[in-house]
Amino acid sequence: MPKQTFILNGKSVTVNVADDVRVLWVLRDILKVTGPKYGCGINVCKACTSHVNGKAFNPCAVRVGDLKSTDKVTTIEGLATLDGRKDLHPMQQAWIDRDVAQCGYCQPGQIMEAVALARRVRREGRSITEADLDAIRNVCRCGTYTRIREAVVQGARAMGPND
Amino acid sequence: MTSTISSNLDEQDEGAGVTGFRRRRFLGYVLGGSTLIAAAELSFAGSATADGIPSAPQIPEVYDLEDAQTDAALPTSQLIQIVINTDGTASFELPRSENGQGVTTSTAMIIAEELDIALKKVKVTLAPARPELFLNQLTGGSNTTFSTYTPIRVAAAIARRALLDAAANRFETDAERLEVIAGVITNTATGETLTFGDLAEEAAGLFDREVEVELKDDAEMTIVGTPRGRDDARLAVTGAKDFAMDLDIAGALPTMICRAPTLNGTPRVLQNRSAILAMPGVAGVAQVSTGIAVRARTFGQCIDAIRAMKVSWNQGSVEGESDETILAELRRAELPFTPVSQVPDLPLLGNKTHELSFEFMFRSSAALEPYAAVADVRADSAEVWAGLKSPILAQQDIAKMLGLSQEQVTVNVVTGGGSFGHKLFSNHALEAAECSRALGNVPVRLMWHRADEPRQGRLHPMVTSRIRAVTAPALIGTGRKVFAFEQRNTSVVTDFSHGFGEVITSTVADLPAGLGELSLSQTIFVLTQELGYDFGAVTQLLNEVDSRFNTGSMRNIYSPDTRVAAELMVDVLAKDADKDPLEYRLEFLRNEETKRALEKVAEEGNWGRRMPAGTAQGIAIHKEYKGVTACLVEIDCRPGTVNRDIREAVTGPRVTKGVFAIDAGKVINPRGLEAQMIGGFSDGIAMTLTASVHLKAGHFLEASWDNYFYTRQWNVPPALEVHILPSDKSTPGGAGEAGVAATAAATACAYVRATGTMPTRFPIAHDTSLSAFTPKSFVPPVPPSPTNGLKLTR
Ligand code: FES
Numbered sequence: 001m002p003k004q005t006f007i008l009n010g011k012s013v014t015v016n017v018a019d020d021v022r023v024l025w026v027l028r029d030i031l032k033v034t035g036p037k038y039g040c041g042i043n044v045c046k047a048c049t050s051h052v053n054g055k056a057f058n059p060c061a062v063r064v065g066d067l068k069s070t071d072k073v074t075t076i077e078g079l080a081t082l083d084g085r086k087d088l089h090p091m092q093q094a095w096i097d098r099d100v101a102q103c104g105y106c107q108p109g110q111i112m113e114a115v116a117l118a119r120r121v122r123r124e125g126r127s128i129t130e131a132d133l134d135a136i137r138n139v140c141r142c143g144t145y146t147r148i149r150e151a152v153v154q155g156a157r158a159m160g161p162n163d
Numbered sequence: 164m165t166s167t168i169s170s171n172l173d174e175q176d177e178g179a180g181v182t183g184f185r186r187r188r189f190l191g192y193v194l195g196g197s198t199l200i201a202a203a204e205l206s207f208a209g210s211a212t213a214d215g216i217p218s219a220p221q222i223p224e225v226y227d228l229e230d231a232q233t234d235a236a237l238p239t240s241q242l243i244q245i246v247i248n249t250d251g252t253a254s255f256e257l258p259r260s261e262n263g264q265g266v267t268t269s270t271a272m273i274i275a276e277e278l279d280i281a282l283k284k285v286k287v288t289l290a291p292a293r294p295e296l297f298l299n300q301l302t303g304g305s306n307t308t309f310s311t312y313t314p315i316r317v318a319a320a321i322a323r324r325a326l327l328d329a330a331a332n333r334f335e336t337d338a339e340r341l342e343v344i345a346g347v348i349t350n351t352a353t354g355e356t357l358t359f360g361d362l363a364e365e366a367a368g369l370f371d372r373e374v375e376v377e378l379k380d381d382a383e384m385t386i387v388g389t390p391r392g393r394d395d396a397r398l399a400v401t402g403a404k405d406f407a408m409d410l411d412i413a414g415a416l417p418t419m420i421c422r423a424p425t426l427n428g429t430p431r432v433l434q435n436r437s438a439i440l441a442m443p444g445v446a447g448v449a450q451v452s453t454g455i456a457v458r459a460r461t462f463g464q465c466i467d468a469i470r471a472m473k474v475s476w477n478q479g480s481v482e483g484e485s486d487e488t489i490l491a492e493l494r495r496a497e498l499p500f501t502p503v504s505q506v507p508d509l510p511l512l513g514n515k516t517h518e519l520s521f522e523f524m525f526r527s528s529a530a531l532e533p534y535a536a537v538a539d540v541r542a543d544s545a546e547v548w549a550g551l552k553s554p555i556l557a558q559q560d561i562a563k564m565l566g567l568s569q570e571q572v573t574v575n576v577v578t579g580g581g582s583f584g585h586k587l588f589s590n591h592a593l594e595a596a597e598c599s600r601a602l603g604n605v606p607v608r609l610m611w612h613r614a615d616e617p618r619q620g621r622l623h624p625m626v627t628s629r630i631r632a633v634t635a636p637a638l639i640g641t642g643r644k645v646f647a648f649e650q651r652n653t654s655v656v657t658d659f660s661h662g663f664g665e666v667i668t669s670t671v672a673d674l675p676a677g678l679g680e681l682s683l684s685q686t687i688f689v690l691t692q693e694l695g696y697d698f699g700a701v702t703q704l705l706n707e708v709d710s711r712f713n714t715g716s717m718r719n720i721y722s723p724d725t726r727v728a729a730e731l732m733v734d735v736l737a738k739d740a741d742k743d744p745l746e747y748r749l750e751f752l753r754n755e756e757t758k759r760a761l762e763k764v765a766e767e768g769n770w771g772r773r774m775p776a777g778t779a780q781g782i783a784i785h786k787e788y789k790g791v792t793a794c795l796v797e798i799d800c801r802p803g804t805v806n807r808d809i810r811e812a813v814t815g816p817r818v819t820k821g822v823f824a825i826d827a828g829k830v831i832n833p834r835g836l837e838a839q840m841i842g843g844f845s846d847g848i849a850m851t852l853t854a855s856v857h858l859k860a861g862h863f864l865e866a867s868w869d870n871y872f873y874t875r876q877w878n879v880p881p882a883l884e885v886h887i888l889p890s891d892k893s894t895p896g897g898a899g900e901a902g903v904a905a906t907a908a909a910t911a912c913a914y915v916r917a918t919g920t921m922p923t924r925f926p927i928a929h930d931t932s933l934s935a936f937t938p939k940s941f942v943p944p945v946p947p948s949p950t951n952g953l954k955l956t957r
């Protein structure tokens with residue numbers, strides 16, 4: 001069986017699994033990294049949103065064989081600790097400050113999406129607009145959208161250049 | 164035995180802090196053991212109140228000391244227990260489920276308050292199925308806080324009492340000379356201190372003993388009523404919060420079911436069994452009652468196997484049926500209105516009849532976490548882990564299915580990823596147990612594919628609602644009055660087999676006259692629906708037909724549809740009377756709290772402000788769950804907004820502003836209550852504008868979030884205000900569902916005012932949303948996962 005190697009939350013991991021198994025299942029079922037959630041498996045609900053090389057991606061829509069051994073995958077579990085920080089990422093803190101989560105099932109994906117959005121607007125040299133918030137596709141079936149919007153803006157403001 | 168006079172609870176509330184009333188005394192227990200365990204009875208005895216609440220177990224009555232004394236042989240197995248640990252923490256197993264509604268947080272607050280301990284020292288977990296609690300371990304009808312508030316307070320007060328007694332003993336003084344602050348007891352005379360943890364062991368007894376306590380006055384409360392974040396917020400944002408599929412149960416491999424192409428179809432045979440067994444990762448295949456189960460190393464490999472299966476199927480339950488055939492069936496079953504000639508006191512001159520008729524289509528109640536359960540079935544035992552609101556029933560059903568006794572089945576309640584009524588049913592737990600057995604008594608992690616949820620999962624039933632109002636010039640005074648307001652709902656049968664129906668009926672000791680002949684769902688309908696307006700002869704009735712669908716409640720059962728129809732008629736009647744919708748409502752609302760809520764949203768939302776053509780405000784009320792709500796929305800129905808181009812979306816009219824007010828009685832956690840209203844608001848706009856499933860040729864077309872159009876960021880208003888109104892009530896009302904009905908109705912009213920057209924079908928996008936997607940395949944029943952994810956990084 002092929003060996004699959006990539007960097008997960010700062011550490012290189014190798015798993016024996018077929019190329020076409022989607023990264024979400026490698027994370028959840030084999031590596032037991034369960035922060036990324038399943039909500040559709042077809043890249044529409046965004047519950048599995050994680051980062052690859054610092055950008056948001058959806059592991060339910062990526063074959064593990066397509067990851068390079070140098071690709072850095074970050075899940076919600078690795079978001080805070082990446083830069084040697086011990087506590088929470090500013091976006092996670094904003095989520096707590098705004099008491100965003102209800103059932104919490106969508107929230108790892110929401111937070112990973114929010115961090116990627118904040119990084120993207122920073123690259124573009126601007127700040128988050130209502131249109132950016134409207135374009136967030138992550139489903140929250142508990143309907144926490146209002147608090148998500150507030151937390152994204154607060155968290156993005158609090159993010160430093162390395163967040 | 165002491166004999167104590169119990170006072171009426173309402174009197175006591177009003178008299179709080181005032182002399183002249185005896186405070187209520189409650190009886191509970193300290194159980195014999197090695198650490199302090201304080202206990203109180205949780206019971207559903209009681210009667211329905213006049214304001215018609217489904218979830219109205221009048222718990223305080225049970226705790227009335229007199230009652231408790233007459234019931235001398237109280238079985239201790241019925242008790243809920245608070246344990247004081249030697250590390251100074253208090254732990255409590257809540258016999259309810261937590262699916263995001265915040266009940267573990269509010270329960271911890273109640274315990275911390277009554278016990279005088281820091282909130283973070285209270286650990287609330289979910290109790291496994293406790294058969295002895297029978298009807299009392301069911302989460303539904305937004306009743307958790309209401310039904311558990313007093314019993315939990317009693318248990319906490321008993322624990323505090325026992326700790327004080329133990330401290331008094333140690334200090335050789337009277338309990339009156341002691342002071343408790345944040346889990347530390349101080350001898351005020353000497354300054355010596357002891358913590359709850361120090362006393363946990365000696366406060367316990369060798370034997371069970373009865374203890375009598377008083378509860379805190381509302382005025383003394385410092386935790387209850389203050390805004391608090393959720394107890395699991397940190398777990399949720401770090402990915403550490405475990406849902407059923409995140410549990411690491413040894414050997415429990417991913418398992419998924421290949422389901423029939425039509426609703427409730429059953430499997431005949433898997434034709435290519437050996438080919439499936441030979442697929443990578445596949446560990447087992449078995450036929451179960453709902454399809455072909457496959458167990459594999461990863462869910463991805465389960466999906467691949469399902470897509471490769473060749474299965475022949477038996478017919479489904481609604482072969483050939485469509486939205487239109489079911490609607491026609493409902494239309495045929497509609498109940499008639501009373502002839503106008505029989506409307507009491509109706510003046511013959513100048514009377515007018517208004518009729519409206521609406522269709523509310525099927526909606527999927529699925530949460531974001533699909534149905535999922537872990538099961539480990541052996542020859543003579545079974546253990547299940549799942550988000551369950553009715554775990555005792557699940558335990559019974561699993562035992563029956565497996566031929567085991569109830570004691571051989573352990574049912575663990577896991578926090579659910581949303582419920583909205585969906586987890587009242589235990590299909591997932593039963594299926595997991597069935598799969599575990601059928602695959603050869605091996606542990607399984609069963610998860611539904613998303614596509615299975617709208618297609619085979621629980622639905623909000625399709626409903627028609629007809630309203631007729633008869634108006635005429637007022638007999639006394641000026642203006643026009645409503646002499647009769649009749650609403651006739653006809654619905655596909657709502658499934659109440661999850662036990663909630665029994666809770667309601669057991670709660671309602673004395674059904675109001677005339678309810679005796681009604682069916683269970685009709686009883687619930689009548690008990691939950693209250694129009695709230697002084698509209699002469701008011702009747703709201705339900706008729707049900709067709710039980711072939713998998714139905715259930717969906718963050719409310721009847722209220723949103725019934726309220727949307729009623730409030731649209733209220734706007735028609737305001738026009739008939741030549742009045743502003745707000746002014747008209749205030750004139751005819753019967754209840755002061757409702758008027759206050761309505762006035763609040765009108766004021767905060769600047770009701771009546773001038774708005775551009777194609778946009779408008781809408782306003783509506785609702786009354787239920789021992790509380791009242793009002794909502795004002797602004798909607799934008801201009802083409803530029805309606806036709807926004809967002810891929811895989813229904814954009815449609817946009818609610819651009821929301822102002823919501825709730826009077827929920829005593830509020831435990833205002834922040835949690837606000838969160839529930841925000842969530843309910845999202846559901847309300849979905850119900851009115853976008854979210855439905857389409858039945859065609861015996862199956863539902865929707866299969867995922869790209870075609871079931873639940874509210875998304877592009878549908879919500881940039882700003883939503885929630886106002887929690889002060890209340891002098893001392894008991895809390897429900898929250899989980901209270902945000903939906905008024906929002907759905909205000910949105911519908913705003914739409915009519917903005918467009919000048921009266922919709923007849925809800926959600927408004929039902930007919931157009933079909934063109935927003937291509938239905939996914941039915942054979943195979945699940946779509947493939949895409950592979951282009953690395954091209955879509957952002
Ligand atoms: S599970 Fe990956 S986007 Fe839905």
Ligand code: FES
Pocket residue numbers: 101102103104105106107139140141142143144263531580581
């Ligand atoms: S918090 Fe439950 S789905 Fe978002």
